Amino acid sequence: MLIKTLLNKVERFKSFVYGATQIMLVDGVEALVIDIEARRNSRPACPECHKRAPAHDRQPPRLFEYLPIWSFKSYLRYAPRRVKCPEHGVRVEAMPWAYGKERMTISYQVFLARWAKRLSWKETAAIFETSWDSVFRAVQFVVSYGLAHRTLEGVTEIGVDEIAVFKGHKYLTLVYQLNAGARRLLWCGPERRVKTLLRFFHQFGKERSAQLKFVCSDMWAPYLKVIAKKAPQALNILDRFHVMRKFNEAIDEIRRNEVREFKANKQDNVLERGRWLLLKRPENLTEKQTARLDELLKLNLPSIKAYLLREDFQRFWDYQRYDFAGKFLDNWVTRTLQTDLEPMKKVAKMLRKHKPMILNWFKAKGRLSSGAVEGMNLKAKLTMRKAYGFKTLKCLEIALYHELGKLPEPEYHHRFC
Numbered sequence: 001m002l003i004k005t006l007l008n009k010v011e012r013f014k015s016f017v018y019g020a021t022q023i024m025l026v027d028g029v030e031a032l033v034i035d036i037e038a039r040r041n042s043r044p045a046c047p048e049c050h051k052r053a054p055a056h057d058r059q060p061p062r063l064f065e066y067l068p069i070w071s072f073k074s075y076l077r078y079a080p081r082r083v084k085c086p087e088h089g090v091r092v093e094a095m096p097w098a099y100g101k102e103r104m105t106i107s108y109q110v111f112l113a114r115w116a117k118r119l120s121w122k123e124t125a126a127i128f129e130t131s132w133d134s135v136f137r138a139v140q141f142v143v144s145y146g147l148a149h150r151t152l153e154g155v156t157e158i159g160v161d162e163i164a165v166f167k168g169h170k171y172l173t174l175v176y177q178l179n180a181g182a183r184r185l186l187w188c189g190p191e192r193r194v195k196t197l198l199r200f201f202h203q204f205g206k207e208r209s210a211q212l213k214f215v216c217s218d219m220w221a222p223y224l225k226v227i228a229k230k231a232p233q234a235l236n237i238l239d240r241f242h243v244m245r246k247f248n249e250a251i252d253e254i255r256r257n258e259v260r261e262f263k264a265n266k267q268d269n270v271l272e273r274g275r276w277l278l279l280k281r282p283e284n285l286t287e288k289q290t291a292r293l294d295e296l297l298k299l300n301l302p303s304i305k306a307y308l309l310r311e312d313f314q315r316f317w318d319y320q321r322y323d324f325a326g327k328f329l330d331n332w333v334t335r336t337l338q339t340d341l342e343p344m345k346k347v348a349k350m351l352r353k354h355k356p357m358i359l360n361w362f363k364a365k366g367r368l369s370s371g372a373v374e375g376m377n378l379k380a381k382l383t384m385r386k387a388y389g390f391k392t393l394k395c396l397e398i399a400l401y402h403e404l405g406k407l408p409e410p411e412y413h414h415r416f417c
């Protein structure tokens with residue numbers, strides 16, 4: 001039969017053959033069911049040690065969901081033998097198309113997981129008429145396979161970042177590899193404490209940590225402490241993205257206070273919908289937004305002053321020389337401390353305190369891509385948005401590894417030619 005021929009071309013399982021194919025009802029829906037039989041005289045393999053041993057008995061047939069064929073749901077049907085392993089006792093045999101008790105075949109899981117990378121998990125489930133939970137399990141399987149089979153060699157540049165999850169009450173710490181051509185998520189874990197990052201270094205291992213040359217991070221004290229301890233040879237850089245994020249937080253705080261005051265004094269809120277105007281770089285604004293920003297700039301408002309201070313600081317990153325950049329930073333800090341913009345003064349003090357680490361940026365210049373951390377952060381946030389509806393951190397971690405981990409996939413088509 002044609003289906004059998006096709007299947008043999010696509011995927012063959014050693015010691016098993018395809019049998020009859022029929023259309024029958026599965027869970028009330030017409031589906032293709034393809035029988036699988038063990039080769040005559042073959043002995044079952046133990047699921048633990050994979051050694052072949054005599055069959056003990058045979059169980060009733062089970063269905064394993066396979067790739068849809070011409071929009072039919074399809075299943076492999078097989079009656080597993082129990083193997084009598086001298087070491088592990090009587091166990092259900094290892095079946096090369098599925099892992100453990102999973103009812104989905106490996107091929108189907110890889111297939112679903114590939115779609116779940118392009119669509120949301122909910123959409124994937126809807127398209128393939130399966131449950132959200134099946135999609136989740138498929139992705140989880142592919143991710144755990146990928147994590148177990150990936151290589152961590154050649155990691156010399158990393159970035160430590162955090163994102164707020166569940167409306168900002170919780171954080172996830174993310175560690176990216178930043179080497180050109182090999183940017184990926186290496187690790188993620190809940191919270192942003194000393195022990196969080198220690199867990200990464202512990203899993204990453206001493207030898208690999210000793211190979212690190214650059215570590216980009218936020219000026220978050222627990223991070224700095226752990227990096228200094230676990231990778232003392234690496235240059236810890238407070239990178240542009242992380243530094244400028246502090247500016248944005250300060251501008252936002254000033255703007256929020258102002259809007260509150262407008263309301264309290266029953267004044268017009270001239271800053272209405274002004275948030276993005278102030279947070280975006282001017283070159284990223286539309287024409288209309290630019291015109292509105294020009295209007296705002298005429299007003300002598302604290303948030304506008306803060307905005308101008310930030311734009312002025314952008315020049316810092318263009319310096320070629322380390323010492324000139326340092327002078328510029330001192331100068332900017334002095335000017336800002338003379339203003340009455342408390343959140344900006346806090347930024348200034350932070351810059352002064354961490355000056356050497358910020359200047360490390362210039363030591364690494366040309367060797368480290370300026371947008372690397374920002375790019376990964378953006379992707380992580382997109383994944384989070386796509387994954388909207390996840391109730392647990394675990395789900396989110398799996399989604400992040402899946403999208404950003406560049407993990408190797410289980411072999412899709414097994415060929416034993």
Ligand SMILES: [Zn+2]
Nearest residue numbers: 046049085088
């Ligand atoms: Zn065994």
